[in-house]
Amino acid sequence: MQPQVIAQNFHEMPIWRTYKMDICFPRRELEHTQKYPHAKLIRLGVGDTTEPIPEIITSAMVEHAHALSTPRGYKGYGDEQGNKALRTAIAETFYRDMGVRGNEVFVSDGAQCDISRLQMLLGSNVMVAVQDPSFPAYIDTSVIVGQSGKFREETGKYENIVYMNCRPENNFFPDLSTSPKTNVIFFCSPNNPTGYAASRQQLEQLVNFAKANGSIIVYDSAYAAYITDDSPRSIFEIPGAREVAIEISSFSKFAGFTGVRLGWTVVPEELLYSNGFPLIRDFNRIVCTCFNGASNIVQAGGLACLSSEGYLALSNVVDYYMENAKILVDTFASLGLKVYGGKNAPYIWVHFPGMMSWDVFNEILEKTHILTVPGQGFGPGGEEYIRLSAFGHRECILEASRRLKNLLK
Amino acid sequence: MQPQVIAQNFHEMPIWRTYKMDICFPRRELEHTQKYPHAKLIRLGVGDTTEPIPEIITSAMVEHAHALSTPRGYKGYGDEQGNKALRTAIAETFYRDMGVRGNEVFVSDGAQCDISRLQMLLGSNVMVAVQDPSFPAYIDTSVIVGQSGKFREETGKYENIVYMNCRPENNFFPDLSTSPKTNVIFFCSPNNPTGYAASRQQLEQLVNFAKANGSIIVYDSAYAAYITDDSPRSIFEIPGAREVAIEISSFSKFAGFTGVRLGWTVVPEELLYSNGFPLIRDFNRIVCTCFNGASNIVQAGGLACLSSEGYLALSNVVDYYMENAKILVDTFASLGLKVYGGKNAPYIWVHFPGMMSWDVFNEILEKTHILTVPGQGFGPGGEEYIRLSAFGHRECILEASRRLKNLLK
CATH class of the missing domain: 3.90.1150.10 (Aspartate Aminotransferase, domain 1)
Known part of the structure; x- marks a missing residue:
């Protein structure tokens, strides 16, 4: 049978x-x-x-890996959310003056993995919007958790996903006055593939739009280190973002860690479900249940990335x-x-x-x-x-x- | 708002x-x-x-980490499913003569992470059975994906989960003649917490039970390296298991990798959904969409674990x-x-x-x-x-x- x-x-x-x-x-x-x-x-x-990868960073991983063979240096399980020192360093390096605390930073094995853990948290009954074009993982994970509805060959789109067109004609930023309201907005800036980094004014519009509609922004800042002008490097530079946004980011492109695997997600304590329950508690539960922390060797490398040298x-x-x-x-x-x-x-x-x-x-x-x-x-x-x-x-x-x-x- | x-x-x-x-x-x-x-x-x-961790293993990780700082040794993304050499070595070390091929082995960042990826694959509409007592991750992930139904204080059980009692009175093996049929059976052997390793005869019963009922066995062999008698170390030692079982395992306890993070899952090609579609293809899709491979440094360590020394x-x-x-x-x-x-x-x-x-x-x-x-x-x-x-x-x-x-x- x-x-x-x-x-x-x-x-x-x-x-x-x-x-x-x-x-x-x-x-x-x-x-x-x-x-x-x-x-x-x-x-x-x-x-x-x-x-x-600069040797100062690989040296930290070498040292940690070697120490694991010694009685004094051996370490077993770490915190699922990541080592405290690394969480603090991420908060201080990337979110200085934005009010992000170390306990709101969850260290991951990469942004893509955390996108799927977030989708697990959100479940199948939410409607999501994505930039069009954008990094395919948002839609791909949406399909897997059952949010997307059917694929329509004639449009090249999933019927329950809102595609927010981002082209040169609209300065690569969606026309929010005509955008349907959704539970979740995946927003990648600098955008993959267009390379466009949203301006402060555009992100203010986005945060206000999310607030007005009760949407959660899942902001992907994996390429923030490549910003050369004064575009915001984090959604948390925008006032009010802590009530509506989660930020996913990564060491992959910033530190050449594509194969080494390290990322993080920031979930602010002010972000609440419709019933007032803090989303960070559910995310913490997902991280503790569905993940067991990034490799301790790799986390040592991550910490070295954030040293001044x-x-x-x-x-x-x-x-x-x-x-x-x-x-x-x-x-x-x-x-x-x-x-x-x-x-x-x-x-x-x-x-x-x-x-x-x-x-x-x-x-x-x-x-x-x-x-x-x-x-x-x-x-x-x-x-x-x-x-x-x-x-x-x-x-x-x-x-x-x-x-x-x-x-x- | x-x-x-x-x-x-x-x-x-x-x-x-x-x-x-x-x-x-x-x-x-x-x-x-x-x-x-x-x-x-x-x-x-x-x-x-x-x-x-024995130095021969940490040395391999040290070497790999150091090489990442050199032009010749740098590596970016690897295959999401794991390095071919490691997949092959896992198949040859743990599944010799059981017909498991390297392409059926998916390298992960640990068994717990793959349990949740499997749950994502299975979705909320399946009924699962667990050994009682057992490792809590099966139930915990079941609750998160929405399979479990409500928790009943009076029984200490979730209403939609089948608890298969395993106590000394039944030789730590459920009475399958009275067990309800479920879509999925999580089965951990050697069992955490009881330490009991199911016998060959018991596992034959389990495979036959699954076949008769159209159930999938998710077999957790994370402690197989600790078996000292002739109890099976893999469900794939049992004839017919390839049509009904997935095996999840780990380097954590076998190699002291609890903080280093490495595991694997075997999905046999013969395991099919009710419509005849091979489950391995969906699992591959989940791995490629929701995961980006285990750290390449850690995989180098995994390969060293499987060298004879x-x-x-x-x-x-x-x-x-x-x-x-x-x-x-x-x-x-x-x-x-x-x-x-x-x-x-x-x-x-x-x-x-x-x-x-x-x-x-x-x-x-x-x-x-x-x-x-x-x-x-x-x-x-x-x-x-x-x-x-x-x-x-x-x-x-x-x-x-x-x-x-x-x-x-």
């Missing part, structure tokens, strides 16, 4: 990440390398860090990637294309008016052996665009620039 | 781990240390490893804890108490007939300054029992033995 467990409703639904990215995307890469075995492929697709060393790596970004922006601009991002984020968002993003992706891959990401992978609002990642070694970026100029000039 | 998000139904429900353990338990410890500031407290409560070094640590277990078993036995466990697991399960487990816990704490766990924390079937952990330094175990003999003789 077959198990009687019935597959959940996400079972046959497309997930951008799984279907468009993880299946289509690696498949095309594989096909390409089989077709052109001698071509030197340049990967500017997936936003994966490439530069070594570690932080300075990381700023140099961020600057390096942002110089890459400038080279790519200049490349496309010199070809007369409209190019966005690359100023406050390591992503370049290039417009090819009237073209399908998969066609652009394919043509660039075929003719220059450069992997990008078709904008459609970030939602229907990404159509006509491609995203390039500025993570990469300088010589690859320069070579990519030469090839693109030859192709598109 | 307050956010309109309505708290989910786990909101006000007791969770053993959160309410009984994380709140009551540390509170009692704190009260005790305040009352007796000069007493030397011995912690045999939480099952937390205490002995250093690493494995041998770990066996010595396991033996050390099992000698501790024997000392504790002998202590209680010499006092004429019925004592279980300690033979195939690092837990000792002691019966105090007619007494409330919290009273026993309190008396032992008050009079010997030894922390144990009241059996009731593992479900109503744990009443009259306390659990002691054999993790600890030898001198603490010997001192605990002396104090207990003085108290109970």
Whole structure:
């Protein structure tokens, strides 16, 4: 007899990440390398860090790992919410003067993991809004917990998800006067993929909108370290945000920890459910029940990132990637294309008016052996665009620039 | 305006781990240390490893962490499912001749995290059965995803969870002839807290029961390394298990990785939903959407655990804890108490007939300054029992033995 467990409703639904990215995307890469075995492929697709982690940070992890082999240095379980010293350091480094306390910081094994834990907390009976285009994990996890409703081929959208269009025409910020009210708003700034960092005024509008509608903002600031102008680096720079917002962030792109795995989530004590119960208590319960803390070795590395020497060393790596970004922006601009991002984020968002993003992706891959990401992978609002990642070694970026100029000039 | 998000139904429900353990338990410890500031407290409560990790294993993590600071050794994102070499090594080390392939092994950041990811996969519309007593995470995650129904004070049970009583009277194995059929059976062997490892014959019964009823067994083998007799170390030793079982396991207790964080889950390709769709594909989707892989530093350590030298070094640590277990078993036995466990697991399960487990816990704490766990924390079937952990330094175990003999003789 077959198990009687019935597959959940996400079972046959497309997930951008799984279907468009993880299946289509690696498949095309594989096909390409089989077709052109001698071509030197340049990967500017997936936003994966490439530069070594400063030794002051790896040394802290080395030291902690070694100490685990000694009677005095061995440590077992830590607090599920993270080591107190790290929680405090995160609050002091990233939220100085914003009123965030260490006990409101939950250390995680990465932003994506905490997005799914938050979705577990929210459950299936909430309606969510996302920026369109945006990082696919918000929708993908929404589908898994059963919030999304059915996928409509004709629109490329899930019927119960609100897609807030963010394009150059609206300065990459949704028109909130016409946006439907939802329980939750996922908002990523600097945005992946557009690279746009919302201004203070825009975020004030967003907080007021959430307050007026009783929405919770889940603010993803994973790229905040890349902001070069005076755009807010945290939603908690905005007055009143503590009553409506949760912030998810990460060491991945800030510290090259994509494979090392470390992130955090801030849940302010003032954020309440409709019955007045503080959401932080439920999040704490989820963290203690569904997670057992980030690796203690990795947390030691996280603490070293926030030392003054570690932080300075990381700023140099961020600057390096942002110089890459400038080279790519200049490349496309010199070809007369409209190019966005690359100023406050390591992503370049290039417009090819009237073209399908998969066609652009394919043509660039075929003719220059450069992997990008078709904008459609970030939602229907990404159509006509491609995203390039500025993570990469300088010589690859320069070579990519030469090839693109030859192709598109 | 307050956010309109309505708290989910786990909101006000007791969770053993959160309410009984994380709140009551540390509170009692704190009260005790305040009352007796000069007493030397011995912690045999939480099952937390205490002995250093063999250097051959920490060296692999040291090397990997250091390499991340070099251009040649830096690595970014790995596969969400874990490094191929580690997946293969897990399959070969723990599942030799059981037909488990590396692609069926999903590396995780610990068993508890994968329990919650499995619960996300299963959703709220399944009925689950648990051993009573058992590790609280099964019920706690069940409450969070909405499977459990209401908590009944009069029984100490959730109304939609089936509690399969496991006591000495039934040889710690449920009477399956009277057990209701459920979609999912959480089964932990060697069991935490009783320390009992199910026999081959019992597991054959369990697999047949699951097959007959269309149930999925979620088999937790986190303590398999502690088995000293010929009890099966994996459910996949049982013919037919590949069609009905998932196995969750961990490096935590096997390798002292409680704070380092590493585990794995095996989902066989033959395990299907009622519609014939392979469950492994949905689990892969959950892993790729809600998780981003275990830390690459930690995975390097995991691989070293499975080298012949690493494995041998770990066996010595396991033996050390099992000698501790024997000392504790002998202590209680010499006092004429019925004592279980300690033979195939690092837990000792002691019966105090007619007494409330919290009273026993309190008396032992008050009079010997030894922390144990009241059996009731593992479900109503744990009443009259306390659990002691054999993790600890030898001198603490010997001192605990002396104090207990003085108290109970």
